[in-house]
Amino acid sequence: MQRVTRSAIIDAPIDRVWAILRDFNSHTAWHPVVAESGIEGDEPSDRVGCVRNFTLRDGARIREQLIALSDRDHRMTYCILDADVPLERYVATVQLKPVTDGNRTFWHWQSTFRTPRGRERELSEMVGVGVYEGGFAGLRQYLARGRAGAGLGDARGAPIESDAIAFERTGGPEVLRPVRVVANAPGPGEVRIRHAAIGINYVDVYIRRGWMPLAAPGDVLGVEASGVVLDVGPDVTNVIPGDRVAYALLPCGSYCGVRTVPAAQVARIPDGIDNETAAAVFLKGLTAEYLLHRIHRVVPGEVVLVHAAAGGLGTLAAGWARSLGATVIGTVSTDEKARTARDHGCHHVVVTREYNFADAVLRASGGRGADLIVDGLGERGVRDNLASLALFGHWVSVGQASGALPPLASDALVHRSATFSQPVIFHYTADPARLAEMAGRLWQAVQSGVVRPEIGGRFELGSAAEAHRLLESRASRGALLLVP
Numbered sequence: 001m002q003r004v005t006r007s008a009i010i011d012a013p014i015d016r017v018w019a020i021l022r023d024f025n026s027h028t029a030w031h032p033v034v035a036e037s038g039i040e041g042d043e044p045s046d047r048v049g050c051v052r053n054f055t056l057r058d059g060a061r062i063r064e065q066l067i068a069l070s071d072r073d074h075r076m077t078y079c080i081l082d083a084d085v086p087l088e089r090y091v092a093t094v095q096l097k098p099v100t101d102g103n104r105t106f107w108h109w110q111s112t113f114r115t116p117r118g119r120e121r122e123l124s125e126m127v128g129v130g131v132y133e134g135g136f137a138g139l140r141q142y143l144a145r146g147r148a149g150a151g152l153g154d155a156r157g158a159p160i161e162s163d164a165i166a167f168e169r170t171g172g173p174e175v176l177r178p179v180r181v182v183a184n185a186p187g188p189g190e191v192r193i194r195h196a197a198i199g200i201n202y203v204d205v206y207i208r209r210g211w212m213p214l215a216a217p218g219d220v221l222g223v224e225a226s227g228v229v230l231d232v233g234p235d236v237t238n239v240i241p242g243d244r245v246a247y248a249l250l251p252c253g254s255y256c257g258v259r260t261v262p263a264a265q266v267a268r269i270p271d272g273i274d275n276e277t278a279a280a281v282f283l284k285g286l287t288a289e290y291l292l293h294r295i296h297r298v299v300p301g302e303v304v305l306v307h308a309a310a311g312g313l314g315t316l317a318a319g320w321a322r323s324l325g326a327t328v329i330g331t332v333s334t335d336e337k338a339r340t341a342r343d344h345g346c347h348h349v350v351v352t353r354e355y356n357f358a359d360a361v362l363r364a365s366g367g368r369g370a371d372l373i374v375d376g377l378g379e380r381g382v383r384d385n386l387a388s389l390a391l392f393g394h395w396v397s398v399g400q401a402s403g404a405l406p407p408l409a410s411d412a413l414v415h416r417s418a419t420f421s422q423p424v425i426f427h428y429t430a431d432p433a434r435l436a437e438m439a440g441r442l443w444q445a446v447q448s449g450v451v452r453p454e455i456g457g458r459f460e461l462g463s464a465a466e467a468h469r470l471l472e473s474r475a476s477r478g479a480l481l482l483v484p
């Protein structure tokens, strides 16, 4: 057996280095010899057992499996499953230790493997120099790019003003008003972000109308954005200036140019996913993630009914549910939207403007009904949702585009021994560890094509009212963005 060992000091705190390395698919961002990489299946990229399938710049393909990961010990072990390079029984361990001053990291990387006779030296050199020493240099460069990337110059530490959109009173799109806001320099645990794109969500409409007390007149709207980290406050270890990040969080305030938010609530955007795509999928894709993987774990053969299947959430949920083996039925209001819904994974589409879909759902599912209903319709869909439920079906009410859901009778679900849930994305994303897992799975779904982001329109920040009108008119498809 060959043994290769290398180590290096990295000029960054251990939590920062570990946050990068523990993501088994992060090497595309920092390793100079890695050209492309993806995690197989639908696995988060920090889950033990996940497999990364990557191509080196010289064209060689390698599949490696993560076989152990300890956040406590900052250690991970992985092995090669198969490769174009003749490294047999290759097992490698990465181990980090804090250097005594606390701000730097000792990185130890070692492996054992077998090689064909006569190629021991060549292949040990390739691993030790090309992979390990190249990796140390690549990560140093990546971190330095981040430190230089923010370009704040003299503005470091100073408040930054930007344009924003507030609602001056509750009402229609006409109540939206341009205002100026100040993003203070980040305090402990905070990051300041220059927004690149802002996701518009139906919840923004509910809040603007006064249907949900999540913001008060005068407040800036918006719960989602992507952009570049300008600076970070003390104790922030998960991102550095220059990182591209996305977030979905309360309180409202994302309809603006620059914003300071808690670092624990942001997720780094992987290379290969641009900022607009990230803003189009983050909140809605995380919602699809919890709907299909958490609140109801979809299994092959189930029937999933997705309302507004050509919309922001609908397109993502439909495609994802199909990839999990479900039969997907979508409802939409026009034939044009039906085409979009089919393109995004619906096996059957019911075109109805009047919320009459139960008969069609029962027909399409051979009388079974829906095991999961993803319902953003609210009031007008109640009758047909109840009639569409499969035995033990799960009706998940996520929104109320047609009006507030009336109280349900206590015996409303007994005819199908069914379940009703009313989840909220922000409860799922509140815990940083769960958010990281959800975001990892979402990025993976985007990169592997399981969900296909659809940007239905881009609007300047000052045209937010126009974007709201379009969303409420039922004419939009996919996700709408504001570009500051």
Ligand SMILES: NC(=O)c1ccc[n+]([C@@H]2O[C@H](COP(=O)([O-])OP(=O)(O)OC[C@H]3O[C@@H](n4cnc5c(N)ncnc54)[C@H](OP(=O)(O)O)[C@@H]3O)[C@@H](O)[C@H]2O)c1
Binding pocket: 200, 201, 202, 203, 283, 284, 287, 308, 309, 310, 311, 312, 313, 314, 331, 332, 333, 334, 337, 375, 376, 377, 397, 398, 399, 400, 401, 402, 403, 423, 424, 425, 426, 471, 472, 473, 474, 475, 476, 477, 478, 479
């Ligand atoms: N609880 C959560 O965690 C969570 C998270 C994300 C989203 N949501 C909810 O999911 C739903 C979809 O959100 P989204 O942001 O992706 O919006 P969207 O689906 O892009 O737009 C809303 C769609 O709802 C349909 N709709 C039906 N009746 C309507 C009416 N009377 N007025 C307006 N639209 C109507 C329309 O599609 P058709 O014309 O094709 O019917 C419309 O395009 C919303 O209810 C939202 O609140 C909930």
